[in-house]
Amino acid sequence: MILFIKLILWIAIVIGTFAVRSQAAQAKSNTQSGSNAQSRPNIVMFYIDDWAWNGSPVAMDDTMENSLMPVLQMPNIQKLANTGMKFGNAYGAPQCAPARVCVQTGQSAPHSGFTVYLGSREPYYDTKREYQSFPLVPNVSDRELDEDAVTIPKALKPLGYVSAHIGKWHMRGDPAKAGYVLHDGATDNNPGNTLKYGLERGERTPRRLPKDMADPKLMFSITEKAIGFMEEQVEKSNPFYLQISHYAMHAGYECLDKTREKYVNHPLVQEWYKKNNKHPDTVNRGDDPAIWLGMGEDLDGRIGAVLDKLRELGIEDNTYVIVVGDNGYRHEEVEIIPDYKQPLHATKWWLWDGGIRVPMIVKGPGIKPGSAFTGNVINYDFLPTFVDWAGGDSKKLQNIDGVSLADYMAGKEPDDAFLNRYLYFHYPHYRNSVPHSVIISGSSKVIHFYERPDIPMLFDLSGDIGEVTNIAKQNPETHQKLYDEMMRYLELVEARFPKVNPDYDPEIYTSDRKTRERIQWGPFEGQRALDDDEI
Secondary structure, eight states: OHHHHHHHHHHHHHHHHHHHHHHHHHHHHHHHHHHHHHHSOEEEEEEETTOOTTOSSSOSSTTOTTSSOSSSOOHHHHHHHHHSEEETTEEOBSSHHHHHHHHHHSOOHHHHSOOSOOOOOOSSBOOOGGGTTSSEEOBOOOOSOOTTOOOHHHHHGGGTOEEEEEEOOOSOSOTTTTTOSEEOOSOOSGGGOOOHHHHHTTOSSOSSOOSOOSSGGGHHHHHHHHHHHHHHHHHTTOOEEEEEEOOTTSSSOOOOHHHHHHHHTSHHHHHHHHHTTOOTTTSOTTTOHHHHHHHHHHHHHHHHHHHHHHHHTTOGGGEEEEEEESBOOOOGGGGGSTTOOOSSSSOTTSSSHHHHEEOEEEEOTTOOTTEEEOSOEEGGGHHHHHHHHTTOOGGGOOSOOOOOOHHHHTTOOOOHHHHTOEEEEEEOOOTTSOOEEEEEETTEEEEEETTOTTSOEEEETTTOTTOOBOOTTTOHHHHHHHHHHHHHHHHHTTOOOOEEOTTOOHHHHHHSTTHHHHHHTSOOSSBOOOOGGGO
């Protein structure tokens, strides 16, 4: 009996030992699994609306005094530039909706078919009454993301990532179908214009600021929601992608009252009021430089709140942070600076660099602090870059146009193939501009205006960033090579093309209120006349 009891005890001890070892092994496995998840870097993108290349206090080109806005205070943006890498030759799109599709899909706008935000459901041509007498019959655009498109969340999910999109979507459709587990729905510009009393009267943009604005452009609530998402994912040990798409710096300017007062009292703003016969208490909010400046500083503060939370959560060193604009813009507010000259030609809606070049700064693991990258990069490079950061293989992505920037951000020197690669832009619409297409390779840029195919256009951006001198006639072979490549690509991706309008009426066209600007910023031979703010 004693031997039998000893045997039973021995068996129990053995079983218990194996159980403990098994539990320990499982715990170790779980710990390793959690550790692996935590080792994958997080990615946070601040996507800023209508933010010009020269719209921050960070010089996008250190040789150009007008590549920044010195009056505007954005210490967090400046800190990101000091601790990360800035991109002086970063490109977006001429309008916010196609820019956002490029980011999500890794495809150029002509490739995705989403080239502008339009309401038409016509299959190919935009037959609006207002265009019936114009020189061309313009095209329509896709209305939302293709359901089978590979988006950022879809590409990152197999790598263990959870993705959120907070703020302005502006691509119609359902962000959940694109793979986002947290989002604000198919938002457009309207939620960011928070002044309800003017909207209730039917005004599109209320003229006065209320005395108390707690959440201008929804900056504070967007930030609070983003921070909540980060906290939840860190608690669950999930690597995450977070896109914070702010409504600032879009028109319908809003800022905290105390921030506005700071800039109202700035000597240059005071001088602007005096020069333009304006008073701070009665100036229209869309004209008030103090509100635009205040909006920029408030935005910077919300970016800082997210950066502070990354540090507090202990994930700052394992998180990539991107700050970038969606499309080009022309901030007239910089004109409060005496003798300030706009650095780029034209603005949003155009494929001149003023409409497509954007500020871009990236900070993260392996990125040298205070560094700068001078090669051309574009919004459809983000998807493959994120995949590589997440531990995937961007070369396995199919049907995209972007290339991964991960190695270059880690210090790899770009070769000639990268530096001279082709970037494609296509805008076959009227709206504020005219149908035109662009190809950029290195510093060479060809613009093709479909109304005037008889005027070839070529620019050398390395010495002519303002696109003042058309050198196509002096360099016909370079122009022809780039033009042929542009058309080859556009036809390959089945881009839409406008057609000549048999009902064109020059008198009606020239009387349209926007045609003066269309002509002023249209094609030219030789040298163009500088705009008033460029003189």
